[in-house]
Amino acid sequence: MPSLSDVMKQHPNPVQMLRNSKIGMYVYPVVAPEYTNWRDEQRAWRDSAVLFDQSHHMDELIVEGPDAEAFLAHVGINGFHNFDTNRAKHFVPVTPAGHVIGDMIIFREREDKFILVGRAPTANWTKFQAAIGRWKVRLLHDPRSPSRPDGERVLRTHYRYQIQGPDAPKIFEKINGGPVPDVKFFHVDWINVGNRRVQALRHGMAGAPGLEIWGPYADKHYIESTILQAARDLGVDLRQVGSRAYSTNTLESGWIPSPLPGIYTGDGMMQEYRDWLGADSYEAAGTIGGSYVSDDISNYYVNPFELGYGFYIGWKKDDFIGKDALTKLKDEPNRKKVTFEWNREDVLKVIASGFEDGVPYKWIDFPQPNYASSSADMVMNGDKMVGMSMFNGYSFNERCMLSLGVVDQSVQEGDVLTMKWGEPDDTEKTSAEKHRQAEIRVRVSATPYAREARENYADSWRTKATA
Amino acid sequence: MPSLSDVMKQHPNPVQMLRNSKIGMYVYPVVAPEYTNWRDEQRAWRDSAVLFDQSHHMDELIVEGPDAEAFLAHVGINGFHNFDTNRAKHFVPVTPAGHVIGDMIIFREREDKFILVGRAPTANWTKFQAAIGRWKVRLLHDPRSPSRPDGERVLRTHYRYQIQGPDAPKIFEKINGGPVPDVKFFHVDWINVGNRRVQALRHGMAGAPGLEIWGPYADKHYIESTILQAARDLGVDLRQVGSRAYSTNTLESGWIPSPLPGIYTGDGMMQEYRDWLGADSYEAAGTIGGSYVSDDISNYYVNPFELGYGFYIGWKKDDFIGKDALTKLKDEPNRKKVTFEWNREDVLKVIASGFEDGVPYKWIDFPQPNYASSSADMVMNGDKMVGMSMFNGYSFNERCMLSLGVVDQSVQEGDVLTMKWGEPDDTEKTSAEKHRQAEIRVRVSATPYAREARENYADSWRTKATA
Numbered sequence: 001m002p003s004l005s006d007v008m009k010q011h012p013n014p015v016q017m018l019r020n021s022k023i024g025m026y027v028y029p030v031v032a033p034e035y036t037n038w039r040d041e042q043r044a045w046r047d048s049a050v051l052f053d054q055s056h057h058m059d060e061l062i063v064e065g066p067d068a069e070a071f072l073a074h075v076g077i078n079g080f081h082n083f084d085t086n087r088a089k090h091f092v093p094v095t096p097a098g099h100v101i102g103d104m105i106i107f108r109e110r111e112d113k114f115i116l117v118g119r120a121p122t123a124n125w126t127k128f129q130a131a132i133g134r135w136k137v138r139l140l141h142d143p144r145s146p147s148r149p150d151g152e153r154v155l156r157t158h159y160r161y162q163i164q165g166p167d168a169p170k171i172f173e174k175i176n177g178g179p180v181p182d183v184k185f186f187h188v189d190w191i192n193v194g195n196r197r198v199q200a201l202r203h204g205m206a207g208a209p210g211l212e213i214w215g216p217y218a219d220k221h222y223i224e225s226t227i228l229q230a231a232r233d234l235g236v237d238l239r240q241v242g243s244r245a246y247s248t249n250t251l252e253s254g255w256i257p258s259p260l261p262g263i264y265t266g267d268g269m270m271q272e273y274r275d276w277l278g279a280d281s282y283e284a285a286g287t288i289g290g291s292y293v294s295d296d297i298s299n300y301y302v303n304p305f306e307l308g309y310g311f312y313i314g315w316k317k318d319d320f321i322g323k324d325a326l327t328k329l330k331d332e333p334n335r336k337k338v339t340f341e342w343n344r345e346d347v348l349k350v351i352a353s354g355f356e357d358g359v360p361y362k363w364i365d366f367p368q369p370n371y372a373s374s375s376a377d378m379v380m381n382g383d384k385m386v387g388m389s390m391f392n393g394y395s396f397n398e399r400c401m402l403s404l405g406v407v408d409q410s411v412q413e414g415d416v417l418t419m420k421w422g423e424p425d426d427t428e429k430t431s432a433e434k435h436r437q438a439e440i441r442v443r444v445s446a447t448p449y450a451r452e453a454r455e456n457y458a459d460s461w462r463t464k465a466t467a
Numbered sequence: 468m469p470s471l472s473d474v475m476k477q478h479p480n481p482v483q484m485l486r487n488s489k490i491g492m493y494v495y496p497v498v499a500p501e502y503t504n505w506r507d508e509q510r511a512w513r514d515s516a517v518l519f520d521q522s523h524h525m526d527e528l529i530v531e532g533p534d535a536e537a538f539l540a541h542v543g544i545n546g547f548h549n550f551d552t553n554r555a556k557h558f559v560p561v562t563p564a565g566h567v568i569g570d571m572i573i574f575r576e577r578e579d580k581f582i583l584v585g586r587a588p589t590a591n592w593t594k595f596q597a598a599i600g601r602w603k604v605r606l607l608h609d610p611r612s613p614s615r616p617d618g619e620r621v622l623r624t625h626y627r628y629q630i631q632g633p634d635a636p637k638i639f640e641k642i643n644g645g646p647v648p649d650v651k652f653f654h655v656d657w658i659n660v661g662n663r664r665v666q667a668l669r670h671g672m673a674g675a676p677g678l679e680i681w682g683p684y685a686d687k688h689y690i691e692s693t694i695l696q697a698a699r700d701l702g703v704d705l706r707q708v709g710s711r712a713y714s715t716n717t718l719e720s721g722w723i724p725s726p727l728p729g730i731y732t733g734d735g736m737m738q739e740y741r742d743w744l745g746a747d748s749y750e751a752a753g754t755i756g757g758s759y760v761s762d763d764i765s766n767y768y769v770n771p772f773e774l775g776y777g778f779y780i781g782w783k784k785d786d787f788i789g790k791d792a793l794t795k796l797k798d799e800p801n802r803k804k805v806t807f808e809w810n811r812e813d814v815l816k817v818i819a820s821g822f823e824d825g826v827p828y829k830w831i832d833f834p835q836p837n838y839a840s841s842s843a844d845m846v847m848n849g850d851k852m853v854g855m856s857m858f859n860g861y862s863f864n865e866r867c868m869l870s871l872g873v874v875d876q877s878v879q880e881g882d883v884l885t886m887k888w889g890e891p892d893d894t895e896k897t898s899a900e901k902h903r904q905a906e907i908r909v910r911v912s913a914t915p916y917a918r919e920a921r922e923n924y925a926d927s928w929r930t931k932a933t934a
Contacts, residue, residue: 027499032494034492036491036897037492040900150498151620355815355867365833366832430503430507
């Protein structure tokens, strides 16, 4: 099996490699596109309640053994001092240069057993660190489900569901057969789902209460039907969320799922990692999409401060991978995470080109226009690139296109910038049709997106437009 | 198990029953939403070649036995005099009143064995006729795959693939290992796919050559990979077509897949049928969507003349179900099948409402806005309803929204009419969000849709607009 390094040798640079990947869309697999319709499925997480089936789209990595805690504290930037078994964390590893590799939710199931859930890059990096170190840990990796199972059966280690929305608490109480423990945010407790005892993580989106529950995959149907029956009994409008609506929930909550792992550069351990990673890995087969084209792949990287993860860092730990680099980066003028609100008229102009002859603008597919595993669209202030749009989607709740990304410190909320939409050249990417570039004005808003901001700045479209 | 009759008793009329069904979208199941992207998947059937995986979305009914031919000739309107084993037909049954029940493709595999492939209503009706008659036939019914398998394995009796497009013949020759027999349209012959010998139906869309092949489901992966490898070896841009693009191919070819089965009215045999049909049948659980709301469900029915199937009728047969009614209908002023080309500005107006507060127009979901198993949108000339739009979709090839339907004889190609888009009231349908009605101008075009017509009538938008 060739390695990522071998694949990289076949391309002038890794940007070109990833921009021309033929792997297709990065999808939310197995789950039906829609259970009812994606507009109401979005609406329900704000107005009533939703059931997310998260059993298929994430890798799971189980890390156990006497050194499990010490090992993970070495791999991730997070503080571990307060990490007991009733708590989860947002686990973030970085490279020795301080670049984000990815992120996973980490659960501590026992003193010596952790479960990590998220995209592949963090699982791969953690496996590599176990392979090259001398830690007494056992790892079990259950990669995400196939993107196109085409009728074949799909099995996972665990089912995983999330219930969210203002009416979610009624359902928790019903399935639990009584009041649920008052769990703090990102803490874990046990609840009943019918006759099963399951672990539940207190989660939440944009302030609405939520629980994430998981257990053996064989229980999946029982758990799902018990939840749906509870909602019917209560008369709660609980919507199962399909694959089309699912990924857009992050636009309203403000998490960027898709930073490009900062692993394509660097010597020493990083070179070793690229030799170790397979040619079929996320890192080797994935895609970069978007208008930003740089010969230097490190221009696509982000650091934890830019994503708002600075406060996770366990500075008191003796050491962890990237500590020195982060210590230096800490006081630099890092970019900051924002929400971009896309200008309605410009979006409609792009859509209208799908009704004209000739080469159209890049199609904006609703509700999820991303066409790569990592997206990078240039955000300009005049001729100067001042930011990068990294994950987009349409919100029926907000009635607008939003994206998440990073901007220079000079950029302020309310500023109106210009995003270049679509790629400047033809690539081999199979997920994008031939298209030309458009300019879409974007207004900079807070993350998580707050509608008030939009309304307060309502005049700025006219006064600050840069197009 | 309650019957359709039992379900109907719970509703004031069958229109209200079907307009409020909660079954959700009628989907093209199991097949991935996109393999590359739906724009290029549409483009490929015109420019290069496509592979349709038709293994999952249709019912299959096998009819065999000494009376098979006589039985089917009694059930369908079609002439059977020229129906030998190297031929397929478009099988259409009607009620005794002459209303279309549905349609299936029928293959004659042996002298005494036929395979029917299509939507459920024709399979159900055929089974009923076998049940109430005294025909020496054996039936085997393999219903379509589940709409939302959610990771469970799906098995069928047969795989079924179609290869279409201008580059398709190169692939036929490659997989066959030499020139393929020169099969006439809707005739069947045997070809090789690698080391398998398979039956192939000469099919075609909008003039482009195509073959439909089928065989035991266990061979599915072998057949698919052999076809894909052949295309790679040839350098042909063969696109696998996903579920999002698939159903839109009929807009360009002109077949209406979804007439409402005319089975909700009528006494005698029809009442018996409704007592026989289960409450979980397509007919009982399906949906009517669209702006047309009539208390009389027969207003949604069509007859074979209206769908352009008049020339199928085997008038020389001694008898078949509906013969008397069709004899009378033949010379009446039947409606005619047309393509409606939707006005670009009006479509964009509807889309724009998704970026405004308040209740939006009914969302036009791309490329397939249908939200029911049968659609009926009113097409108006001023205050007078002159037609019904029955199946819609966006064509990236034509860069416009098209729909198929029927219009009064008074309507001429080039006429600009007004379609009411969206429903006048709230229903329980889960596939539609709350919305208000819009008016969309539509230009009447030929079926199959011919772009020349559109261009010849280019001025008529301005001169004949009725809005």
